[in-house]
Structures are given as structure tokens and as C-alpha cells.
Amino acid sequence: xxxxxxxxCISNKTFHILxxxxxxIVLIFQSLVLNTYIISYTWNWDLASYFxxxxxxxxxxxxxxxxxxxxxxxxxxKLLKKKKEEKHSLSTVPSPVGKSVLxxxxxxxxxxxxxxxxxxxxxxxIFKSEIINTLKPQDIFGPQLLKFTISSSTIVFILLxxxxxxxxxxxQRALAIKSMCTNTxxxxxxxxxxxxxxxxxxxxxxxTYDFENFVLVFACINFFLPTIALYQYSLSDFGQxxxxxxxxxxxxxxxxxxxxxxxxxxxxxxxxxxGSDISLFVMKNVIGILWHLKDIVPDFILLHKQxxxxxxxxxxxxxxxxxxxxxxxxxxxx
Numbered sequence: 090x091x092x093x094x095x096x097x098c099i100s101n102k103t104f105h106i107l108x109x110x111x112x113x114i115v116l117i118f119q120s121l122v123l124n125t126y127i128i129s130y131t132w133n134w135d136l137a138s139y140f141x142x143x144x145x146x147x148x149x150x151x152x153x154x155x156x157x158x159x160x161x162x163x164x165x166x167k168l169l170k171k172k173k174e175e176k177h178s179l180s181t182v183p184s185p186v187g188k189s190v191l192x193x194x195x196x197x198x199x200x201x202x203x204x205x206x207x208x209x210x211x212x213x214x215i216f217k218s219e220i221i222n223t224l225k226p227q228d229i230f231g232p233q234l235l236k237f238t239i240s241s242s243t244i245v246f247i248l249l250x251x252x253x254x255x256x257x258x259x260x261q262r263a264l265a266i267k268s269m270c271t272n273t274x275x276x277x278x279x280x281x282x283x284x285x286x287x288x289x290x291x292x293x294x295x296x297t298y299d300f301e302n303f304v305l306v307f308a309c310i311n312f313f314l315p316t317i318a319l320y321q322y323s324l325s326d327f328g329q330x331x332x333x334x335x336x337x338x339x340x341x342x343x344x345x346x347x348x349x350x351x352x353x354x355x356x357x358x359x360x361x362x363x364g365s366d367i368s369l370f371v372m373k374n375v376i377g378i379l380w381h382l383k384d385i386v387p388d389f390i391l392l393h394k395q396x397x398x399x400x401x402x403x404x405x406x407x408x409x410x411x412x413x414x415x416x417x418x419x420x421x422x423x
């Protein structure tokens with residue numbers, strides 16, 4: 090029995106070490122490639138361009154600190170759970186959820202905000218300078234490698250989430266987290282495809298300055314939106330407790346108004362007005378809008394009742410959820 094506990098502890102620690110190592114490797118790969126684009130295509134190899142590496146070093150240190158803190162927290166929670174089981178108690182494990190608006194392990198979403206800021210800054214620099222127009226499809230450091238490198242942000246997100254939970258395989262909690270990661274990955278890949286409009290040698294479109302800014306701004310905004318999902322899971326200790334505030338309505342509204350609607354409008358405009366190749370993500374945008382419209386009203390009803398209950402301090406969260414479910418059923422019947 091003791092040897093089994095030791096093996097479980099070693100395997101758990103090994104997983105977190107490997108997860109952190111892969112996270113740093115992906116970050117290093119992405120940073121090196123993007124910095125190479127910036128430095129190689131900067132006139133006279135400006136020394137100031139090398140300062141991009143300072144932000145990358147900061148992110149590497151932040152990811153390591155985040156992973157260590159997450160591992161320590163998960164280990165502490167397991168020990169508390171074992172003590173409860175030994176005492177044959179049916180009460181839940183104490184958790185900071187509900188005691189702080191920051192949630193559990195706030196470094197998870199703070200680290201993503203810092204990472205998205207660094208990534209968006211580099212992407213904006215590349216696309217707003219002449220770098221993007223000098224890339225040739227036949228070169229190794231061409232537009233394809235650039236898109237692949239930006240797309241690696243999906244791997245960073247998945248590894249970041251994996252460091253913050255220890256849910257059992259095929260459990261409801263694990264499936265919910267997996268679904269969140271999958272949806273976020275598709276959203277980030279959609280932004281990369283959206284940025285392709287600005288690569289003239291691929292899209293064969295000479296866009297105006299204002300249109301270029303419009304595409305770049307909305308593409309970059311999407312890299313910050315996963316913060317909402319991370320913050321919501323932080324409030325619930327990554328699915329272990331009921332959420333004090335359900336932010337699904339905010340999530341749906343932000344993705345509909347800042348991603349799917351503008352992306353769809355631009356793609357249909359280029360397709361109908363300029364004969365541009367239609368992207369398969371058009372159907373993703375349509376499905377996303379329909380999904381958001383279906384869920385946004387019940388989600389905001391739930392959020393409103395939760396806020397009212399928190400102000401009153403009387404109605405319990407579970408009762409609020411039940412009331413919202415009844416309202417949702419009435420809406421579906423209408």
C-alpha cells in the first residue's frame with residue numbers, strides 16, 4: 090500500500106514536470122521563430138530587436154512558477170482529501186473558491202494574459218511592418234511557418250490547463266475541461282486563418298489601411314478571450330465546486346460580437362465583393378453564432394440571479410441554478 094502511494098506520487102510529479110517541460114519547449118520554439126522573423130527582416134539588424142527575448146525569458150519564468158504553484162496546490166488538496174477520508178467525514182475539502190474573487194490559482198489566467206500580450210505584440214509588429222510583405226512561400230521562414238508558429242498558441246493553452254487539474258480520465262470534469270480546450274483551440278485557429286487575409290501573396294488581396302487594422306485588431310482580441318474561460322474555471326477550482334458566478338453568458342456574448350460576427354462579415358464581404366476563396370471557418374462562424382444565440386439568454390438570466398443572490402446573501406447558489414433551469418425550459422417552450 091505504501092509503495093503504491095509512492096508510485097502514484099512519482100507518476101504525478103513526473104507528469105507535471107513533463108507538462109512544464111513541454112510548455113517551455115513550445116514557448117521557446119514559438120519565441121525563437123517569431124523573433125527570427127523580426128530580427129532577420131529588421132534593417133541593419135537593429136540591436137533593439139533582441140530585447141524581444143526579455144519578454145520571452147519573463148514568460149518562461151512565469152510558466153515555471155505557475156506550474157510549481159499548481160502542483161503544490163493539487164498536492165495539498167490530495168492530502169486534505171485523504172485526511173477527510175481517514176476521518177470518515179462526508180464534508181467537502183476546504184477550498185479558496187468563494188472566499189476570493191480571484192478564484193483558485195489566479196496565475197493560470199494571469200499568465201495567459203501576459204502570454205497573449207507578448208504574442209499579440211509580436212504578431213502586430215510583423216503584420217504592421219514590411220516583414221509580412223517580404224515573405225516568400227518557397228522559403229523556410231515563409232508565411233506557412235509563421236502561421237504554424239502562431240497556431241502553436243493552442244498547444245500552450247492546452248498544456249497550461251493540464252497543469253492546473255488532476256481530474257480522472259473520462260470523468261465528467263475531465264470531459265468538460267477537454268471540451269473547453271477543444272473549443273478554445275478552434276477559436277485560436279480561426280484567428281490565425283483570419284490573419285491570412287493580410288498575407289498578400291496568399292490572399293492576393295490589396296486591402297486598405299483601415300481594413301488591415303480592422304482585421305488585425307479583431308484577430309488579436311481573440312487571443313485574450315480564453316482568459317474568460319480560465320477565470321471561470323478558476324472560480325470553480327477547475328470544475329470541483331459550483332461556480333459562484335456563471336460567466337457563460339459573458340463568454341458567449343464576447344465570442345459572438347468580437348469573433349464570429351465580424352469574422353463572418355469580413356469573409357462574406359471578401360467572397361461576394363472580390364471573389365476571394367471562401368474559408369471553411371465560415372461555417373464555424375455560422376454554427377458559433379447559432380450556438381451563442383441559443384445559450385446567451387438563459388446564461389444571462391442565471392448570472393443575473395446569482396448577482397442578486399450574492400447581494401441579498403440569502404438565496405443559495407443551488408436554488409438559483411434550479412430557478413434558472415425552470416426559466417430556460419419556459420424559454421424553450423416559447
